[in-house]
Amino acid sequence: MVKGKKKSNEPSGRKITLKMAKNALKVTVDGKRRLDLSNMAIATFPKCILKLSDIEELDLSRNLLKKIPDAIDKFVNLRLLDLHSNHLDQVPAAIGRLHNLYSLNLCNNHLSAFGLPHELGLLRNLRILNLGMNRIESLPPSVAALKELQELGLFNNLLTHLPKCIHSLPKLQKLNARSNPIPTDESPEVDHIQRAECLYLVREDCLCTDCLKRCKEEREKLDSQMSVASTLKKSMFAGLITPNSVAQENQALWR
Structure with a gap:
């Protein structure tokens, strides 16, 4: 054969x-x-x-x-x-x-x-x-x-x-x-x-195992930082009146 x-x-x-x-x-x-x-x-x-x-x-x-x-x-x-x-x-x-x-x-x-x-x-x-x-x-x-x-x-x-x-x-x-x-x-x-x-x-398949692992770790850190920054931003502006509502109140006073 x-x-x-x-x-x-x-x-x-x-x-x-x-x-x-x-x-x-x-x-x-x-x-x-x-x-x-x-x-x-x-x-x-x-x-x-x-x-x-x-x-x-x-x-x-x-x-x-x-x-x-x-x-x-x-x-x-x-x-x-x-x-x-x-x-x-x-x-x-x-x-x-x-x-x-x-x-x-x-x-x-x-x-x-x-x-x-x-x-x-x-x-x-x-x-x-x-x-x-x-x-x-x-x-x-x-x-x-x-x-x-x-x-x-x-x-x-x-x-x-x-x-x-x-x-x-x-x-x-x-x-x-x-x-x-x-x-x-x-x-x-x-x-x-x-x-x-x-x-x-x-593409992921272009990276070696070590590089891919490092990229994923960096992405997780970045996502974590973005999440913390977003939470802080919301807490900073939580007690403020919206610009439109302020404008409406001022217009009522001017009338």
Whole structure:
């Protein structure tokens, strides 16, 4: 008896055709061509979109991607690249050839220090870099070359200290390094940098068990705080007369 092939446990993902990609093209308010393929269960980078390499913005967030090919450097006009909430454990060195890149979002992936190429430092026009919710223990020293960087997200990683390269970024205005095992005595070193608050909407199945548990705990705390605030507000105004009734009494007196 001939044994059949074992079924792979890996998700096959949705196949994207060139027609589908063209239908997903949009024009932003400021006139940029944006290809939005987010949240479409894509497991393999669709090669067909290389025929649309003149776009300025590419959104592949909230998918099942494990790898970005070297061919990403074909998008020479790219200003924004959004890859958050995928399964990436490595960023290709070719990303350093996207010299017009303004914003790069790699949040909520499986990246470690090993998966970050030194070529990130070649993105000299980069203003926003989000590396939050990964497994990063350190940053490549080449990040110090990002002299135009204004916002940096490092939250929910494995950093035990703030990378020295951060202090070489002259235009850095917002830094979010929360939820890292960094000793509290290091915090004064970044007092001159505004701490950024970031919010991302993702499906529960995109989060690991620990992250999902943490999110639920934070939501319960927020609900509790809102409930207390609502109760206090009601007690503060309980004895006041409604504005309409006051107006009616005044009108009666004026008559």
